[in-house]
Amino acid sequence: MTEQTVTPAEPERTAVLPEPTEAPASPGAAAPVLPPAAPPMPQQPAGAGPGSPGGTEPVRPPRRVLRAVARWTAAVLVLGSLGTGTAFGIASMERTDVPGLATEYDGRWEYPALTLPALPSGSPRPFSPGNTAQIHHADLRELLIPAPAGATVDSRIEGGWTTPEQFASEYRKDGRERIGGLLADSALRHIAARGWSMPDGTTSRVYLLRFNSTAYAEGFRDDMYIGGGPGQALDWKEDLVFDEGWEGSDKDPDTATFVFTDAQPDGKERIRAAYVQAGDTVALIVHKQKGSKPVPEVPFHQTLILQNQLLG
Template identity: 60%
Template sequence: MTEQQTVAPDPADPAEAAAPIAFPAVPDAPPPSRRALRAVARWTAALLVFGGLGTGTALAITSAERTDVPGLATEGDGRWEYPELSLPALPAGSPRPFSEANRAEIHHADLRELLLPAPAGATPDKALDGGWVKQERFLAEYRAEDRDELAQLLVDSPPRHIAARGWTMPDGTRARVYLLRFDSTAYATHVRDELRVGPSMAWLPAGAAETEFDTAWTFSRAVEGVSSYVFTEKAPHGEAHTRLAYSVAGDTFALIVHERPGTAEAARVPFHQTVILQNQLLG
């Protein structure tokens, strides 16, 4: 897919058409007055205006057209071709995570089905195939000297499940997405707070000497209910350049990593694209 994808729920099955019913004839009514016609016209115009504004707002949030996203302004901007996305089916009677009926902001869908799929041309990571992974695999994303402390954090605030998917692109960029689901939003928020997500994070990803906020990222809350924190490795980088993002969506915590070996930086546009699409699946 060459355009920024949107995520939309599956449509409901159409109802069966009802048989036509014959109604008795009704006497002709007198024609409406000119005053009534003018009132109808005014209300119709008002409804069209407000309807247009409402639709435009919804599309601005869910479509994320390339002209609205930093760096996604032309066809040749380096975006990856992701498959068409859709939200997974929910168990009967279960609400969406940020609906009025779900004040606890719980994701009821299978966590593995909320993982972003690999884009076209990617080589899948056999160890991160979209299934469950152990905490040790998640901890391997961090420096060896920090893993014991981070492991203790996950003991104190244990995730119910961890799902992950990874792939490598033709330019050598290695992408990994981890989703951690906790028993409540409080646990997911606690992990974010303990990581001290910001310029002086408690634990840095393996291979990154120092990170800083990605100042080009301006869509931290573009998806309702999902907050994101996006970083890039400071120059000069080592054997690879790393971009990473944390997203918090109710009871679910996401880590998204793009890592490109060599002297070139991991491209910003496809990284922002990956974060936006993953957030839409969580929202």
């Protein structure tokens, strides 16, 4: 069906002449000649006009609307660019530099970046599928957590090998001989140790004991009564209790952690201690501090978690 365009019909033009105005006749005067009247403008049919099917000219929006649209478009572009710039600026800032997002300092120590040591060629990690015996093949000294920034390293145990006697000195005198005997009977291979002190008076000791197998490490842990309680009494006047503030037991499913603290502080010295058993290796971590102020919990748990990660 062909689209049809309706063209408005040409209206009939009718000449309307005005009636002559009577003027006083004068003898011999000729009648005036009047020009013909202009024909009336044709009426526009309904629906015809600019933009309509019968129109001849497109509809133009008012200039006021065009100016308003231009202003809003410019405003959106400006706001968009400002938002993008703000987002980029926030993304490039440290969290502590962003107002409202700053993390309050919680007392943690500044440790250097930790990396796992290289392994001998062909040796697997302790908890990889190819290492069912859970043996640490890396140099034990390189698995020790480093001292944090601001620490004064103890020259007696500064990250090298140490003796069973040095390890036993962390316990009460009446139990040191027994500990020496346990170490002699447990197929001990090496002991690595590191100690340091911090400006706030906290002293730290970390020992790593590697045995010939995971079974020997577990046997030593049991002989030291670690797990059901605080174990063999450390060089401390009171027995320790489980640290109720520790929530990191699930940080590494391949290792076992046992965390303790002092039960009845006397106002002179405080202590926190923990054991980690990771395959063939057992770790002891001890933090002590003079005075009635508790040993800071955050850096102690921080040290424990990082050392656990190095062993796991």
